[in-house]
Amino acid sequence: MTSGIRFDGVTVTYGNTTVLDSLDLTVEPGEVMALLGPSGSGKTTALRTVAGFVRPASGRVLIGDRDVTALPPYRRGIGMVVQQYALFPHLRVDANVAFGLKAQKAPKAEIPGRVTEALEMTGMAAYARRYPRELSGGQQQRVAIARALAIRPRVLLLDEPLSALDAQLRSGMLAELARLHRELPDVSILYVTHDQVEALTLADRIAVMDKARLQDCGTPQDLYRRPRTEFTASFVGNANLLPVTVTTDGVAFEGTRLEVAASEAAPGAGATLCVRPHLVGLGPGPNALSGRISEVQWRGSTHRLYVDVGGHRVKADVRELRETPALGAEVTLHFAPEDGVLLGAGVTDG
């Protein structure tokens, strides 16, 4: 049995509002797909159509090669972990983990072994006899993951699983989730998050959602280095987005000729140039831009400079400077031609 997920033109509406607009997306077997987007982008709704808690107005949802659109949640064979853990407060940790096995009438003799196995996988075996209320947030989330894994699902749905944890715990749990996925290479994971770091760290591919629509989909490196839309560029990592005009030998920005990575845009068309702040250097070089410093932020290992170039604010993250530059000082910035990416959106709109 294959374990992928396929959205086939899935549309969800509440009354007159469309919360998910004909989503087409395939999660390959064993793949971690992150659904990344701001709140209200439709990402959680998409996950809930897979779980079966939301009925699409049109379209199909497939798990493996089986159409599950009309199946009730309990017949779908999914594991699900939500932000608020949702552990059953009246059951001990081991009974929580055993819940799915008992509900699915797994052979009685098998249950204790599988509970222990799942708890060991998440490092919670020592807490088997505790009640959820006696555990910290991070521990509760580990139990919730163990509970979802115990039923050996083909598909694991994670809905903002780390959002309720503090920053330090979150990075630890991220590493943990990555390890779990290496141990369970056949399970497909759909990971809903609004946090780009989680998506970039964990996902094989990221689907960027905004305004009920899929905006972009690709590997983290692909989306980061070659974003196709302004939304992706600004939501996945930081970006300078500069309005430019395409010329025969590059682009023109406020009268300055800049060399950028190759594009198919026709000369004369308007476009948006995306340059990551950490790829912008201070001092003369190729693609030099001069302007005045309007703000300086010290961030420990780096300085973030805001430079006013012809009325546009350009962000540059440079290695910590010995002397903090003065506000209003004239500086020159530069970036390598291959680091300037022309975004599609502006090109077609002309």
Next chain:
Amino acid sequence: MLVHSRTGRWTAWAGFAVLFVPLFALPLLVIVAASFSTHWSGAFPSGPTTAHYTAAVRGESLQALTTSLVTAVTASVVALTVGTWAALAAAALRKRGRRVLDALFMLPVAVPSVVVGLAVLVAFSQPPVLLNGTRWIVILAHTVLVTAFAYQSVSAALLRLDPMYEQAAASLGARPAYVLLRVKLPLLLPSLNAAAGLCFALSMGELSATMMLYPPDWTPLPVLIFTATDRGSLFTGSALAVVLMTATLLALLAVSRIRTKASYR
């Protein structure tokens, strides 16, 4: 605590004592005092005796207490079952259906219990369902009266119950019946407990509807108290009242002692 200063706290206590003691505690104390006496002509009762209690725990009185207990327990159990079922059904309904059910279960509360008693009497005095003259008509009336309270407390608890528990259970492969039995009902148990106590207490004290319906062989304790005082046997009535009060309080205490794991949340 809302009041911080020491004098403020004492004032609050004093105010509480002045308002609460005469209104709530003293009348009950008077009954207790009366139940131990044979005369009450001056400011205080006289002629201390326990004879009323000796009478109150045997024969007709004991019978009445048992009748009351059986009626209250039966009515509470049926009311709790029906009320919980209806509340669960209502929660699954759309808005309009839910409003209809809410209104329907409000009726026995909104309508005076005398009217409910009369309605039950008229409805079940003719075949095909002839209950008049049997104990069942009393139990039925009590059930109708208290089901409303059971429905309301379970409905309120269901509204507060986070749907994520149900969904987590469903995602783990649990069918709706299994979810109800293993997740929803255990989580609702504290509210079911409270509802059971409320139903029981209401049924133990019900008089107005019972007066219209009770057959000679099924006389609940409140009716006996009423007829005793009606005859002028004030002290016998007081002793019976204390027995009724004590039995109800003990039962409520027992119910509240049932601690559920879910209440530790």
